[in-house]
Amino acid sequence: MATASAVAVVGLGVAAWLAGSGPYLAVGDGDPGVVVAVGAPVARLVADFAAAICVGSLAYTVFCTRPRPSGSVGPDAYRELRVASAAAACWMLAALVEVPLSAANAAGLRLGDVLVPEHLIDLMGATEEPRAWLVTTVLAAVTALGAQGTLRWTTSVALLAVAVLAVLPPVVTGHGSADVGHDLALGALILHVPTACVWLGLLFAVLRRRPAPDSSALLRYHRAAVGCWLVLVASGLVLAGVLVPATGWTSGYGLVLIGKATVVLGIGVLGFRLRRRPGWLAWTGAEFAALAGVFAASVDLTHLPLPEFFSRAATTGQVVLGYDLTGPPTLLRLLVDWRPDVVFGPLSVVLAIGYWLLARRAGEWPWSRTLAWLGACLVLLFATSSGFGRYAAAQFSVHLTVHMVLSMLVPALLALGGPLGLLRASAPGLRPRLDVLIGTGPLRFLTHPVPSLLLFAGSPFGLYFTGVFDAAVRFHWAHLAIDCWFLVAGYLFFWPVIGTDPPPRLMPNIARLGVVLAAMPADVVFGAAVVTSHRVLGNGPAAAAMYQGLALPWVPDLHADQRLAGILALVVSELVLLAVLVALLASWDRADLDVPDTLRKDIFEKWHGTNATR
Numbered sequence: 001m002a003t004a005s006a007v008a009v010v011g012l013g014v015a016a017w018l019a020g021s022g023p024y025l026a027v028g029d030g031d032p033g034v035v036v037a038v039g040a041p042v043a044r045l046v047a048d049f050a051a052a053i054c055v056g057s058l059a060y061t062v063f064c065t066r067p068r069p070s071g072s073v074g075p076d077a078y079r080e081l082r083v084a085s086a087a088a089a090c091w092m093l094a095a096l097v098e099v100p101l102s103a104a105n106a107a108g109l110r111l112g113d114v115l116v117p118e119h120l121i122d123l124m125g126a127t128e129e130p131r132a133w134l135v136t137t138v139l140a141a142v143t144a145l146g147a148q149g150t151l152r153w154t155t156s157v158a159l160l161a162v163a164v165l166a167v168l169p170p171v172v173t174g175h176g177s178a179d180v181g182h183d184l185a186l187g188a189l190i191l192h193v194p195t196a197c198v199w200l201g202l203l204f205a206v207l208r209r210r211p212a213p214d215s216s217a218l219l220r221y222h223r224a225a226v227g228c229w230l231v232l233v234a235s236g237l238v239l240a241g242v243l244v245p246a247t248g249w250t251s252g253y254g255l256v257l258i259g260k261a262t263v264v265l266g267i268g269v270l271g272f273r274l275r276r277r278p279g280w281l282a283w284t285g286a287e288f289a290a291l292a293g294v295f296a297a298s299v300d301l302t303h304l305p306l307p308e309f310f311s312r313a314a315t316t317g318q319v320v321l322g323y324d325l326t327g328p329p330t331l332l333r334l335l336v337d338w339r340p341d342v343v344f345g346p347l348s349v350v351l352a353i354g355y356w357l358l359a360r361r362a363g364e365w366p367w368s369r370t371l372a373w374l375g376a377c378l379v380l381l382f383a384t385s386s387g388f389g390r391y392a393a394a395q396f397s398v399h400l401t402v403h404m405v406l407s408m409l410v411p412a413l414l415a416l417g418g419p420l421g422l423l424r425a426s427a428p429g430l431r432p433r434l435d436v437l438i439g440t441g442p443l444r445f446l447t448h449p450v451p452s453l454l455l456f457a458g459s460p461f462g463l464y465f466t467g468v469f470d471a472a473v474r475f476h477w478a479h480l481a482i483d484c485w486f487l488v489a490g491y492l493f494f495w496p497v498i499g500t501d502p503p504p505r506l507m508p509n510i511a512r513l514g515v516v517l518a519a520m521p522a523d524v525v526f527g528a529a530v531v532t533s534h535r536v537l538g539n540g541p542a543a544a545a546m547y548q549g550l551a552l553p554w555v556p557d558l559h560a561d562q563r564l565a566g567i568l569a570l571v572v573s574e575l576v577l578l579a580v581l582v583a584l585l586a587s588w589d590r591a592d593l594d595v596p597d598t599l600r601k602d603i604f605e606k607w608h609g610t611n612a613t614r
Contacts, residue, residue, distance in 0.1 A: 004285075004288055004289035004292045004293075005049055005292055007289075007292070008045065008049075008292040008293055008295060008296040009042055009045055009046065009049075009296070011293075011296055012041055012042060012045050012296040012299055012300060013038050013041075013042045015300055016037055016038045016040075016041045016042070016300070016303060017034065017037070017038050019037070019252075019303070019304075020037065021037070023303055023304055023305055024037075024108045029106075029107065029108025030108035030109065031108065032104050032105060032107075032108050032109055032110055032111070033110050033111065035110075035111050036101055036104045036105055036109075036110070036111050037105075039097075039101050039111070040098065040101040040102060040104070040105040040303070041299050041300065041302070041303045043094050043097045043098045043101055044094075044098055044102075044170070044299050044302070045295060045296055045299045046090070046094040047091055047094035047095050047098060047136075048197070048295050048298075048299065049200075049292075049295065050087045050088070050090040050091035050094055051087075051091050051140075051163070051166070051167050051197055052196070052197040052198075052200040052201040052204070052295070053083065053084075053087035053200075053201050053204050054084045054087035054088045054091055054140075054143060054147075054163050054201070055160070055163045055164060055167065055194070055197045055198055055201045056197070056198060056199075056200060056201015056202045056203070056204050056205050057080040057081070057083045057084035057087065057201060057204075057205055058080070058081075058084045058143075058147070058156055058159055058160040058163055059160060059198055059201060059202055059224075060080050060201075060202060060205040061073065061077040061080045061081060061084070061153070061156045061160075062153075062156055062157050062160050062433075063220060063224075064205075064216075064220050064221075065077040065080070065153075066432050066433070067153030067154075067432060067433060067436045068153075069432075069436075071152055071153055071154060071436045071439075071440075072151050072152060072153065073151055073152070073153050073156065076209075077153065077156065078151065080205065081147045081148075081150065081156065082147070082148070083205075083208075084143070084147040084159070084163075085143075085144050085145075085147035085148040086144075088140050088141075088143040088144035088147060088163070089140075089144040091136075091140040091143075091144075091166075092137055092140035092141045092144055095133050095134075095136040095137040095140055096133075096137045098133045098170075099120075099124075099130050099133045099134050099137065100114050100115055100120055100130070102127075102129045102130050102132075102133055102170075103120060103123040103124060103127060103129070103130040104123075105129075106123075106127045106129055106130070107123055107127065109123075128173040129170065129173045129174070131169075131173075132169035132170045132172070132173045133169070133170055135166075135169040136166050136167075136169050136170060139162055139163075139165060139166030140163075140166050142162055143159050143162050143163045143166065146158075146159045146162070147159055153433075153436060154436060154437055154440045157437065164194050164197075167193055167194050167197055168190060168193070168194070168477075171189050171190065171193045172186055172189070172190065172475070172477040174189070174302055180242075180314050180318045180322065180323075181242035181318075181322050181323065182242075182322040182476060183321065183322035183323065183339075183342075183393070183476045184238055184241075184242050184322065184340075184342055185238070185239055185242040185243060185322075186342075186476045186477050186480075187238075187341060187342025187343045187476075187480070188235040188236075188238040188239045188242070188342050189235070189239065190342075190343060190477065190480065191231055191235045191342065191343065191346075192231070192232060192235040192236065192239065193298075195228050195231045195232055195235070196228070196232060196291075196294070196295070196298070198224070198228060199224070199225060199228035199229070199232075199291065200288070200291045200292070200295065202221055202224055202225070203221070203225070203284060203287060203288050203291065204288065206218065206221050206284060207284055207285065207288060225271060226268075226272065229264070229267070229268040229271070229272075232264055233264065233265070233268065234346075235342070236260075236261060236264065238342055240257060240261070243306055244257060244306075244307060245307060247307075248306075248307025251307035252304050253301060253304045253305065253306060253307050254307055256297055256300055256301055256304065257297075257301060259297060260294055260297040260298065260301070263290050263293060263294055263297070264294060266290070267287060267290050267291065267294075270283070271283065271287055316549060316550060316551075317394070317550060320394075320474070320546060320549065320550060321393050321394055321550075322476065323339060323390070325390070325391065325394055325552070327554070328552075328553075328554035329387060329391040329395060329398055329554075333387045333391075334386065334387035334388055334391065334398075335386065335387060336386075336387065337386075337387040337390055338385055338386050338387065338390070339385065339389065339390045340385045341384035341385045341389055343480055344380060344381070344384040344385070344480075344483065345381055345384060345385040347380075348377040348378070348380040348381040348384075349377070349381065351373075351377050351380075352373070352374050352377035352378075355370065355373045355374070355377075355417065355419065355422065356370070356374070358422050358423065358426040358427065359422060359426070361426040361427075362422060362425040362426040363425075365422065365425070368416075369416065369417050369418050369422070369500065370417070372413045372414075372416035372417045373413065373414065373416075373417030373419065375413050376409075376410050376411075376412075376413030376414045376416075376417060379405065379409055379410050379413065380406070380410050380487075383402050383405050383406055383410070384402075384406075384483065388401070388402050389402065393476070393479060394547075394550055394552060395547075395552065395555055395561060396547065396558070396561050396562055396565050397561045397562070397564040397565035397568060399565070400464075400530070400565040400566075400568065400569045401565070401568045401569065401572060403460075403482070403483070403486055403569075404568075404569045404572040404573050404576075405572060406483055406486045406487055406490070407456070407459070407460075407486035407487070407489060407490040408490055408572065408573055408576040408577070409572070409576050410487060410490065411487060411489075411490030411491040411493070411494045412490070412494045412498065412576060412579075412580055414491055414494075415491060415494040415495050415497075415498040415500060415501070416498055416500055417500070418500035418501045419501070420434060420438070420501040421500070421501050438503075438504050439504060440504075443504050444504040444505050446492050447492055447495060447496045447503045447504050447505055448505055449496070449507065449511060449514075449515045452492050452493045452496065452515075453493065453515055453518055453519060453522075455489045455492060455493070456489050456490060456492070456493035456519060457518075457519050457522035457523070457526075458522075459485065459486065459489050460526050460569075461526060461529075463482065464530070465529065465533075469543060470541070470542045470543045471542065473542060473543045473546055474542060474546055493515075493519070494580070496512070496515075497512050497515055497516060497580065497584070498580065498583075498584075499512065509584070512584055513581070513584060513585075516577055516580055516581050516584065517581070519577055520574060520577050520578075520581075523569075523570065523573035523574060523577065524570060524574070526566075526569065526570075526573075527566045527567065527569050527570030527573070528566065528570075529566070530562060530563075530565055530566030530569065531562075531563045531566035531567060532566075533562065544558065
């Protein structure tokens with residue numbers, strides 16, 4: 001493994017040295033010198049290798065080891081946490097080195113000029129990539145310290161989320177963050193790079209541990225490798241279609257991309273066949289070497305200019321949104337003018353298929369829950385990939401309507417589906433992990449009525465009446481993060497209120513009713529605030545400038561569109577909360593309101609154990 005990694009690093013350095021100043025001159029930058037030209041891609045590759053080992057070790061801890069009943073990790077997980085900590089420390093150092101190197105690389109300046117503090121600060125303010133590497137440095141440091149100091153399995157889950165998040169900042173500021181189709185390219189990159197890290201990192205863990213051929217850990221790796229390969233191929237096709245025009249395959253970028261795709265396809269085909277044979281562990285060394293070469297090729301692609309980048313003419317809509325709009329958002333266009341969301345579109349399909357298969361395995365599973373879950377997936381797909389998702393990035397009224405649907409209707413239907421109960425019924429091996437995870441203090445706190453209500457009702461105010469939306473409106477990755485935030489906040493609110501899955505903290509019926517009634521006036525206040533705000537969008541100049549720059553002919557008055565947005569948000573939110581309120585009242589026993597609480601307490605104690613309510 002060390003030899004394969006070293007060969008990849010040296011090979012990338014030689015390729016960068018041979019390329020010389022060509023990539024910089026092609027985009028109109030000056031020659032930054034050999035230190036930057038070679039050092040920037042090499043430091044990035046070292047950071048990527050360290051990130052993969054860190055993410056893979058944490059993923060092995062979370063998915064391939066079982067927590068003890070107390071929630072602590074076992075010896076295998078302890079060793080993986082120490083590897084993750086060491087890898088995260090190396091990742092932090094490489095990312096810190098990459099901060100000035102990426103600044104010099106982006107500006108075409110010598111490293112000595114950039115290392116002057118005033119110049120470095122100015123460059124970090126003018127370019128996004130150095131700031132991205134600084135964020136990665138901080139998150140990698142948090143991961144290193146956390147993995148070094150924890151013995152809790154639930155903390156490993158949180159650290160895995162932090163590590164995956166730390167991978168993304170340099171990704172969303174790279175080639176796919178601008179120009180035509182950048183919404184598709186960014187979504188594909190957000191899936192592509194973390195998936196590659198998981199695959200290489202898990203393979204590194206398997207090669208170190210050499211588990212028995214019939215072990216469950218090896219079986220999980222085989223399934224994970226197949227899934228990672230499918231994601232890499234699908235996202236790679238999207239990236240190739242967006243970043244490389246038809247005439248660009250003979251460029252340096254196109255040729256490197258063809259070589260990378262060939263290796264990935266070969267790994268998948270050969271690996272799928274060889275893993276079915278005895279002694280396939282001997283293949284894993286070659287698989288690791290091939291993946292290391294893929295990582296080197298990926299970093300080389302970030303160093304090469306996109307083909308025909310300056311020769312392609314782009315409209316304002318393509319630069320800002322990634323695509324053009326053909327006309328006003330009529331009902332027909334909202335229904336049929338689809339543009340797939342590369343993140344939430346496939347996610348909704350995978351969630352629907354996975355739930356359906358688990359429900360069939362569970363046997364007698366209530367059809368109403370399946371219908372609610374499939375409905376949530378359908379609404380999620382429709383809200384993000386149909387004409388609603390297409391127009392949401394360009395018109396505030398459609399944007400706010402979609403966000404109300406994502407924060408209320410989709411989470412309510414997901415909670416009605418009872419996914420945790422389905423996992424317990426159809427996947428007994430996950431029960432220990434689910435029980436430990438659901439009983440954690442942070443989750444108990446977040447599902448408490450007061451924090452969950454504040455998070456649910458306060459998120460729209462915190463987004464639209466502060467500078468957050470103004471800072472985020474120009475970036476597609478920020479829109480994806482906001483959508484994710486609303487989904488999570490909504491689910492944390494509706495999970496204990498609806499109660500299909502027993503929550504970490506039992507709520508009496510009257511408390512559930514009170515929480516819903518408390519949320520309704522908050523939504524009324526938000527809608528009224530949007531309608532009556534005297535500032536465009538109630539935010540700042542960047543959001544107004546973006547909408548004014550798009551100059552949509554069917555939105556001549558931004559204040560009028562904002563008033564429409566407030567009215568639509570109010571209608572959607574109150575209808576969803578009213579439906580939840582009616583469902584709660586209908587589920588109660590009319591003769592004795594105490595009976596449902598007693599029954600729910602019995603279910604709660606069977607789920608969490610008799611000590612859960614003490």
